[in-house]
Amino acid sequence: APFIAIIPAAGIGSRMQAKQAKQYLKIGAQTILERTLTIFCEHPEIHAVYVALHPNDPSFDTLKIAAHPKIQRVAGGAERVNSVLHCLENIAAADAVVLVHDAARPCLQTPDVDRLLAYYREHESPAILAKPASDTIKVSQAQQPRVASTLDRRTIWQAQTPQIAALTALKQSITEGLAQDLMLTDEASALEAAGYPVALIEGPSYNIKITHPEDLALAEFYLTQQGL
Numbered sequence: 001a002p003f004i005a006i007i008p009a010a011g012i013g014s015r016m017q018a019k020q021a022k023q024y025l026k027i028g029a030q031t032i033l034e035r036t037l038t039i040f041c042e043h044p045e046i047h048a049v050y051v052a053l054h055p056n057d058p059s060f061d062t063l064k065i066a067a068h069p070k071i072q073r074v075a076g077g078a079e080r081v082n083s084v085l086h087c088l089e090n091i092a093a094a095d096a097v098v099l100v101h102d103a104a105r106p107c108l109q110t111p112d113v114d115r116l117l118a119y120y121r122e123h124e125s126p127a128i129l130a131k132p133a134s135d136t137i138k139v140s141q142a143q144q145p146r147v148a149s150t151l152d153r154r155t156i157w158q159a160q161t162p163q164i165a166a167l168t169a170l171k172q173s174i175t176e177g178l179a180q181d182l183m184l185t186d187e188a189s190a191l192e193a194a195g196y197p198v199a200l201i202e203g204p205s206y207n208i209k210i211t212h213p214e215d216l217a218l219a220e221f222y223l224t225q226q227g228l
């Protein structure tokens with residue numbers, strides 16, 4: 001089955017408070033989006049890379065990697081899940097296996113992708129990168145910020161991307177989840193709700209999602225460690 005990457009990059013980065021969408025901020029000589037796309041474009045087992053872009057995307061065409069033969073552009077949607085679904089609907093190969101990875105996680109490394117591919121090959125079942133939580137996680141009351149309960153930290157993992165699944169399973173799960181008005185902030189939340197088992201594969205600390213202004217310096221630190 002062909003492995004295909006989906007990169008949601010249609011967000012506006014409101015929490016980043018920058019002048020432009022965060023995927024177009026530079027770390028060293030390259031934008032975040034170029035760095036993320038390069039991981040997948042250069043991976044020998046990834047056949048195509050679908051990138052969801054904002055309808056008013058300012059600058060994708062100015063990136064050198066935009067002309068890479070594996071890249072396919074797709075219009076993004078109102079929420080991340082809509083951007084991912086648009087990509088899924090544009091993939092013709094019914095037997096495709098997709099890896100969805102946030103544009104805003106540029107520090108991912110090829111061996112991390114390889115661990116997911118290896119899991120999928122062996123089990124043909126969904127899996128995600130995730131990191132065991134280091135903080136204790138509190139559930140709050142809905143009305144006010146007051147502790148309702150404390151979760152058992154030994155069972156808490158923070159979801160990362162990539163998240164891998166069969167195209168058909170993921171498309172069906174997201175379509176059903178949207179019809180039920182579920183909160184779908186990652187692929188696994190849709191897959192779980194549809195009854196698919198989702199394996200947790202330990203992801204690295206450096207696989208951060210650049211979300212707030214201070215994350216940019218941290219990503220630069222990790223990328224510098226990796227040789228930028």
Ligand code: CTP
Pocket residue numbers: 007008009010011012013014015016023052076077078079080081083084102103104105209210211
């Ligand atoms: N994304 C997308 N389509 C959307 C919203 C988000 O493709 N409608 C993408 C973002 O570009 C990002 C990834 O999904 O690569 C993760 O989302 P997030 O970190 O929330 O990015 P933004 O939505 O851009 O940021 P914010 O929520 O702070 O506005």
Ligand code: MG
Pocket residue numbers: 011
């Ligand atoms: Mg967002």
